[in-house]
Amino acid sequence: MSASARTELLAGWGRMPASAARVLRPRSVPELEDLLAHRDGSLPMIARGLGRSYGDAAQCAGGLALDCTGLNKVLELDLTTPQVRAEAGISLDELLRVLVPKGLFPPITPGTRFVTLGGAIASDIHGKNHHLDGTIARHLDHLRIATSGGPVECGLGQRSEVFSATCGGMGLTGIVTEAVLRLLRIETSSMLVDTERAADIDACMARLSEDEGRYRYSVAWVDGFSGGRHLGRSVITRANHAVLADLPAKARRDPLGLELRKPLRVPAAPPISLLGPVTVAAFNELWYRRAPRHRAGELVPLAHFFYPLDGLAGWNLLYGPRGFTQYQFVVPLGEEATVRTVLERLSRARTASFLAVLKRFGAEGSGHLSFPRMGWTLALDVPLGAGGTAVLLDGLDELVVSAGGRVYLSKDGRLRPEMMAAMYPRLADWLEVRARLDPEGILSSDLARRLGLDGARRLAVAKVEA
Numbered sequence: 001m002s003a004s005a006r007t008e009l010l011a012g013w014g015r016m017p018a019s020a021a022r023v024l025r026p027r028s029v030p031e032l033e034d035l036l037a038h039r040d041g042s043l044p045m046i047a048r049g050l051g052r053s054y055g056d057a058a059q060c061a062g063g064l065a066l067d068c069t070g071l072n073k074v075l076e077l078d079l080t081t082p083q084v085r086a087e088a089g090i091s092l093d094e095l096l097r098v099l100v101p102k103g104l105f106p107p108i109t110p111g112t113r114f115v116t117l118g119g120a121i122a123s124d125i126h127g128k129n130h131h132l133d134g135t136i137a138r139h140l141d142h143l144r145i146a147t148s149g150g151p152v153e154c155g156l157g158q159r160s161e162v163f164s165a166t167c168g169g170m171g172l173t174g175i176v177t178e179a180v181l182r183l184l185r186i187e188t189s190s191m192l193v194d195t196e197r198a199a200d201i202d203a204c205m206a207r208l209s210e211d212e213g214r215y216r217y218s219v220a221w222v223d224g225f226s227g228g229r230h231l232g233r234s235v236i237t238r239a240n241h242a243v244l245a246d247l248p249a250k251a252r253r254d255p256l257g258l259e260l261r262k263p264l265r266v267p268a269a270p271p272i273s274l275l276g277p278v279t280v281a282a283f284n285e286l287w288y289r290r291a292p293r294h295r296a297g298e299l300v301p302l303a304h305f306f307y308p309l310d311g312l313a314g315w316n317l318l319y320g321p322r323g324f325t326q327y328q329f330v331v332p333l334g335e336e337a338t339v340r341t342v343l344e345r346l347s348r349a350r351t352a353s354f355l356a357v358l359k360r361f362g363a364e365g366s367g368h369l370s371f372p373r374m375g376w377t378l379a380l381d382v383p384l385g386a387g388g389t390a391v392l393l394d395g396l397d398e399l400v401v402s403a404g405g406r407v408y409l410s411k412d413g414r415l416r417p418e419m420m421a422a423m424y425p426r427l428a429d430w431l432e433v434r435a436r437l438d439p440e441g442i443l444s445s446d447l448a449r450r451l452g453l454d455g456a457r458r459l460a461v462a463k464v465e466a
């Protein structure tokens with residue numbers, strides 16, 4: 001093994017659970033491919049991007065974490081198609097700086113620009129436009145992945161089962177080294193945003209179901225803390241990319257200027273959580289009251305619309321040393337009562353969730369372990385360590401499963417393995433492809449071990465359950 005490997009304590013964005021692994025940062029794709037093909041001994045390994053998954057997906061206790069952020073080159077930018085071929089360790093932040101000034105935008109973007117392309121593919125990420133544009137897999141033409149048997153090329157038209165197992169496959173089918181991503185053309189770097197308040201969760205879901213096709217992006221920020229008649233009161237924001245004609249004359253001189261301000265930084269990790277019930281309740285109240293009842297056509301820089309949380313670097317530290325998880329689930333349309341029940345249980349337990357995010361998903365994609373399916377998704381931060389949290393969340397899992405839903409693996413650090421096959425009905429297909437691509441089980445992670453995704457044993461169980 002290269003001398004530059006060092007042992008580090010790794011955690012996801014929720015800071016729990018943490019584990020120690022040796023971290024290696026390959027400097028080139030051939031070096032990474034070589035590492036997998038001629039691995040040293042039997043150390044298990046997993047790819048790591050920018051560590052923005054909330055739980056234990058990019059950790060490998062006692063093994064090797066391959067930090068892919070050194071593989072960050074744009075290899076080819078085709079302005080006519082338009083599409084970009086890039087190394088998978090490139091961050092969305094780096095991509096935006098290249099693309100936006102040229103009038104291009106990633107077709108799917110999460111709520112932070114500090115994720116890598118490889119991490120986005122492994123999670124098969126969705127954005128506020130899922131109802132129209134699906135997940136990132138729908139916009140990928142081609143992937144190159146490193147496996148223990150050598151590099152493999154795949155796409156929807158080429159080895160499509162490998163492609164479908166890899167998009168959403170949590171890094172367990174191979175390490176993505178290169179990807180070709182189709183891009184969206186934009187005329188400006190501004191968004192045209194409509195905002196409105198909804199008095200409770202029912203009103204919010206009703207509004208999100210209306211006019212859906214009029215907006216490329218739509219989301220509701222839900223007060224996960226209020227109960228009673230205010231349960232799920234929300235601020236809905238829906239937007240399209242502004243075109244040149246939407247800008248005032250002065251702004252038309254530089255319509256594609258990209259404003260990515262240096263974020264403020266949480267100076268140090270506080271010894272206790274600063275986000276207790278009192279702080280969060282006060283914040284949520286203020287935030288709801290300050291939002292306009294209805295405002296149309298506001299011009300907003302795209303970074304403010306897509307990445308509001310990136311304005312405060314290290315905000316995850318505010319939850320204190322015990323960390324937090326993000327509980328994100330999806331249930332089918334028609335299961336609105338389940339969304340309401342989850343909110344009721346969480347607000348009754350007074351778990352201090354900052355704003356929750358509610359979204360209506362469109363059609364399911366091709367990824368075997370892809371999270372989105374047609375329905376409602378709700379994401380809430382839940383601080384860990386408080387008595388009863390584990391039992392509360394286990395109960396929510398059961399509720400979600402009985403409604404035909406699932407939780408998002410990229411946000412998870414606590415799900416029980418027996419939930420996997422019920423939540424992910426294509427698990428057996430995925431395990432078969434994984435067993436072919438990684439027969440010795442070299443690729444592994446704390447998440448894989450916790451959920452039984454790393455062995456032949458699980459394949460047998462999933463086959464019996466199917």
Ligand SMILES: Cc1cc2nc3c(=O)[nH]c(=O)nc-3n(C[C@H](O)[C@H](O)[C@H](O)COP(=O)(O)OP(=O)(O)OC[C@H]3O[C@@H](n4cnc5c(N)ncnc54)[C@H](O)[C@@H]3O)c2cc1C
Pocket residue numbers: 013046047048049050051052053054057058068088089109110111112114115116117118119120122123124125126127128170171172174175176177309410411445
């Ligand atoms: C503030 C915030 C907002 C978010 N908003 C959204 C959202 O709107 N929609 C959404 O879908 N997600 C969202 N996420 C989750 C995030 O998009 C995913 O967790 C993403 O995978 C993080 O990318 P990363 O580079 O940090 O990967 P890491 O967290 O480092 O790794 C995540 C997974 O990707 C694998 N991986 C990393 N690189 C590679 C590679 N090159 N090849 C193969 N596997 C690899 C890892 O093994 C691991 O399983 C959000 C996260 C945060 C913190």
